Amino acid sequence: MxxxxxxxxxxxxxxxxxxxxxxxxxxxxxxxxxxxxxxxxxxxxxxxxxxxxxxxxxxxxxxxxxxxxxxxxxxxxxxxxxKRKVDAQKAWDDLVQKFENGVVFDAEVKDVVKGGLVVDLGVRGFVPASLVEAHFVEDFSDYKGKTLAFKIVELDKEKNRLILSHRAVVEEQKGKQKQEILQSIEVGQTIDGKVQRLTDFGAFVDIGGIDGLVHISQLSHDHVERPSDVVEEGQQVKVKVLSVDRDNERISLSIKDTLPGPWANISEKAPKGSVLEGVVKRLVSYGAFVELFPGVEGLVHISQISHKHIGTPHEVLKEQQTVKVKVLEVNEQDQRLSLSIKELEEKESEIPADYQMPEESKGFQLGEMIGDQLKNLKK
CATH class of the missing domain: 2.40.50.140 (Nucleic acid-binding proteins)
Structure with a gap:
């Protein structure tokens, strides 16, 4: 042409x-x-x-x-x-619809810039760092090329301003999951969870979209000083549901109730006749309670403390004293142990108070005693 x-x-x-x-x-x-x-x-x-x-x-x-x-x-x-102006016009028409209807859509992250991410939707969309995830992210470099779900949180065609949020999508999904779990969870259920964070009074465990509290008293059968002594963040645990407050979205959980109790298999750990070492925990008028294992105490009845007659256990024992005991009886079902300290002590060599001396022997001894006294008088 x-x-x-x-x-x-x-x-x-x-x-x-x-x-x-x-x-x-x-x-x-x-x-x-x-x-x-x-x-x-x-x-x-x-x-x-x-x-x-x-x-x-x-x-x-x-x-x-x-x-x-x-x-x-x-x-x-x-x-x-x-080409850019035509794409932008088409894009704005579509984006206005998405914004007004709260539509969630997928888009690829085209670039990582200072302060956030850039997405191409026919117009430049910006995702501020605070709106990328529900948790803190230090480095966004591996987000480039990723496809994420977004919602438009701010749109101004005249200023060519388009602000997107992935965090809003994540939180919306979490909210739905939370409600589903709150409605379906039942007291007594045992479920898997993940320790999210620790506090002085216990551990918060994620059970699939909602956190429940395991109070420090429900972490272990043993006494726990600090939750970090028993569990750590990120740890997978089994928990039992103790209570559900749907109105306030609170769930109480127990790790302790999923673990074997201290009395489990006690017949094997403390069989009848075995000799074990324990610590005197409590003294009462009728005996002493001795802890053999964490959470397992047995009773040494006052009659099994000593061969000597004693009025109270305090006469021979004190709390926190370490003692050796013999297991007399084991009742795993009722969680009872009967123990004896006396059976591990040697009897004193003394003549019983009710012992009857033979007659001949009595006469012989008396004659000897009188004869000896007469001899002394003659002198």
């Missing part, structure tokens, strides 16, 4: 016209297209290919692509065109 004919045809177009063009050549910083229904060429500068910054035109288009374009400038023999 001659230059004169080009100039004539160019005059048929005005700034703002919408045209379709087929890519005939992709250069580094611009793209050449043939305008549909004409033999006129158009030029798309690299800056007009995308709402995002791009290094080379081939990252966006290839030869043969059909593009919807807008006329930016009418030159003497060519048109300067924009």
């Amino acid at each position: 001659s230059e004169e004919m080009n100039q004539v045809e160019v005059k048929n177009f005005e700034i703002g016209d919408q045209v379709t063009g087929q890519v005939t050549k992709v250069e580094e910083k611009q793209v050449i297209v043939n305008i549909a229904d004409s033999k006129l060429d158009g030029i798309i500068p690299i800056s007009e290919l995308s709402s995002l910054h791009i290094e080379k035109a081939s990252d966006i288009v290839a030869e043969g692509d059909e593009l919807d374009l807008e006329v930016l400038k009418v030159e003497e023999d060519a048109l300067i065109l924009s």
Whole structure:
């Protein structure tokens, strides 16, 4: 086509016209297209290919692509065109609908910049760092190229401002999960959980979208000084549901109730006749309670404390004293142990008070005693 004919045809177009063009050549910083229904060429500068910054035109288009374009400038023999403006207009119409209806949609993270992430939705969408996740993220470098679900939280077409949030989607999903769990969970259930955080009074455990509290008294059968002595953050645990307050969204859990009790298999740990070491925990009028294992105490009845007659256990024992005991009886079901200290002590060699001496022996001894006294008087 001659230059004169080009100039004539160019005059048929005005700034703002919408045209379709087929890519005939992709250069580094611009793209050449043939305008549909004409033999006129158009030029798309690299800056007009995308709402995002791009290094080379081939990252966006290839030869043969059909593009919807807008006329930016009418030159003497060519048109300067924009793909970006058409994409943006289409995008804004779609984005306004998404924003008004609270639609959740997937999009790829195109870039990581200072302060957040960039997403290309036909227009540049920005995700502030605080709206990426519900938890703190120190380094966002591996988010580039990731596809995430987003909601639009702020939209201003005039200022070309589009703010997105992935955090809002995450929190919305968590909210739904939380309600589902609150409605389905039952007291007495044993479920798997993950320790989320520790406090002075216990541990919060995630049971699939909602946290429940394991009070420090429910962490172990043993006495616990600090929750960190028993569990750690990130640990997988089994918990039993103690109570559910759906109105206040509170769940009480127990790890202790999922563990074997201290009395489990006590018949094997403390069989009848065995000798064990324990600590005197309590003294009462009728005996002493001795702890053999954490949470397992047995009774040494006052009659089993000593071979000597004693009025109270305090006469021979004191609390926190370590003693050796013999197991007399084991009742695992009723959680009772009968113990003896006396059976491990040697009997004193003394004549029982009720012992009857033989008659002959009595007479013999008496005669000897009288004879000895007479001899002494004669002297």
